[in-house]
Structure formats: structure tokens, C-alpha cells
Amino acid sequence: xxxxxxxxxxxxxxxxxxxxxxxxxxxxxxxxxxxxxxxxxxxxxxxxxxxxxxxxxxxxxxxxxxxxxxxxxxxxxxxxxxxxxxxxxxxxxxxxxxxxxxxxxxxxxxxxxxxxxxxxxxxxxxxxxxxxxxxxxxxxxxxxxxxxxxxxxxxxxxxxxxxxxxxxxxxxxxxxxxxxxxxxxxxxxxxxxxxxxxxxxxxxxxxxxxxxxxxxxxxxxxxxxxxxxxxxxxxxxxxxxxxxxxxxxxxxxxxxx
Numbered sequence: 001x002x003x004x005x006x007x008x009x010x011x012x013x014x015x016x017x018x019x020x021x022x023x024x025x026x027x028x029x030x031x032x033x034x035x036x037x038x039x040x041x042x043x044x045x046x047x048x049x050x051x052x053x054x055x056x057x058x059x060x061x062x063x064x065x066x067x068x069x070x071x072x073x074x075x076x077x078x079x080x081x082x083x084x085x086x087x088x089x090x091x092x093x094x095x096x097x098x099x100x101x102x103x104x105x106x107x108x109x110x111x112x113x114x115x116x117x118x119x120x121x122x123x124x125x126x127x128x129x130x131x132x133x134x135x136x137x138x139x140x141x142x143x144x145x146x147x148x149x150x151x152x153x154x155x156x157x158x159x160x161x162x163x164x165x166x167x168x169x170x171x172x173x174x175x176x177x178x179x180x181x182x183x184x185x186x187x188x189x190x191x192x193x194x195x196x197x198x199x200x201x202x203x204x205x206x207x208x209x210x211x212x213x214x215x216x217x218x219x220x221x222x223x224x225x226x227x228x229x230x231x232x233x234x235x236x237x238x239x240x241x242x243x244x245x246x247x248x249x250x251x252x253x254x255x256x257x
Contacts, residue, residue, distance in 0.1 A: 007031040010083025056107040066114035081108035097142040104155035128179040132157035132237035165246040167223030
């Protein structure tokens with residue numbers, strides 16, 4: 001297998017870091033991303049990897065991050081939109097949006113769209129979740145306050161919905177785009193903080209991310225949702241297959257970004 005250029009957001013800890021380690025050990029060129037400069041520098045040094053820093057709750061920084069990648073790489077084989085947030089002491093961005101929507105939904109969409117010129121023959125893996133709730137468009141626009149879990153579940157269905165919409169829109173002219181629930185209640189920092197649980201072995205999630213990133217059998221599944229709890233492609237929550245609602249989500253994101 002030839003070496004691939006792989007960008008993993010949120011790769012200074014948890015599933016992102018372990019995925020980066022394993023992919024690096026397989027001989028791939030890894031670009032790690034994080035918000036904390038010191039942690040990012042440490043991980044990049046450990047892996048001998050390229051690095052790019054950005055706070056994904058700030059869409060201007062997401063744009064700058066994409067520009068840096070575009071300036072350095074003519075080809076990106078895999079983008080893993082792994083970074084996510086559930087609980088936070090600052091649930092609102094300066095622009096008034098819920099930070100779960102910005103980090104979990106808007107930022108990966110913006111990053112993917114900006115990187116499409118170098119992703120044409122590549123693959124995009126979007127981290128979804130078994131926790132999915134119907135999108136409240138007013139909540140998406142920051143007009144409705146939500147609990148941590150409500151915001152998280154809505155944002156995870158929204159990324160699943162734009163995965164399908166963008167894949168259908170691009171067809172054969174774009175990368176393979178797949179949404180994935182890496183498995184419920186894995187032993188990540190998010191699960192420990194959000195549910196006070198030590199969680200399951202995170203390698204369950206790491207291994208499916210690697211398979212979806214590298215194995216050719218997934219080429220035919222662009223736009224689909226993989227549920228790793230059941231080890232198969234599955235239907236998302238009912239709204240996830242609603243073309244009109246998916247289109248509305250993308251239209252709203254385009255106005256926001």
C-alpha cells in the first residue's frame with residue numbers, strides 16, 4: 001500500500017491520537033491538528049508528523065487552517081473530521097452559535113469544502129454518533145438554548161445529513177464521504193467528562209476509522225452512514241434520509257460560513 005497523506009482533526013488525544021499513531025505505524029504521512037499549541041507540538045514531535053493548529057469553534061481559524069494545508073499539499077488522500085465537543089464551559093461562540101454545532105457540524109463542512117480541490121480522489125470520514133436528534137433549525141442558528149446532550153445529538157445528525165447531501169451533490173467528481181458512529185461510550189475524554197464513565201476500549205473506534213480510511217470496499221458507500229455498534233452500514237435517524245431537510249441544513253451552513 002502506498003503512503004497516503006492523512007489529516008486528522010482533534011488528534012492530540014483520544015481516538016484521534018490513537019488513530020494517528022496507528023496510521024503512522026502503517027507508513028502513512030500524518031497531519032495532526034489540535035487547538036492547544038503545546039499539546040500539538042508534543043504529538044507532532046512524537047509521531048514525526050506535520051501539524052496545523054486551529055480552534056474549530058472559530059470559523060476564521062478553520063479557513064486559515066485549510067489555506068495552510070492547500071499551500072503545502074497538492075494531494076490529500078484522507079480527511080478524518082474527528083474533532084468534537086459535548087460539554088464545555090463556553091457553550092456559545094462570540095457569534096452566538098452553539099459551540100457543538102460549530103465544532104461538530106459547521107467546521108468539518110467548511111474544512112471539507114475548502115479542501116475539495118486536493119481531495120478529489122480521496123476520502124472524507126465524518127465522525128457521527130449513535131446519539132442523533134432531529135435538527136431544530138432555530139437551534140442551529142443559535143436562537144434556542146439546548147442542553148449539552150441535545151446540542152450534541154442534533155449536531156451529530158446534522159453532520160450525517162450533510163455527508164449524504166454533499167456526496168450526492170458531488171457524485172463522481174468528489175471524494176468518497178462517509179459518516180460513522182465509531183461505537184457508543186468509548187473511553188474518551190468526552191465520555192468520561194460527559195457521562196462519568198470510563199467507557200470501552202477506544203481501539204474499537206480507532207480500528208473502524210482506519211478501515212474506512214483505507215479499505216477499497218468502502219468506495220461504493222459515499223454518502224452512507226456506518227454504525228460500528230452493529231458493524232454495518234445502517235440508516236441514520238429518520239430525518240437523516242430527508243433530502244429537503246438535508247438541503248436546508250447545507251443552505252443554512254453556507255450562510256453561516
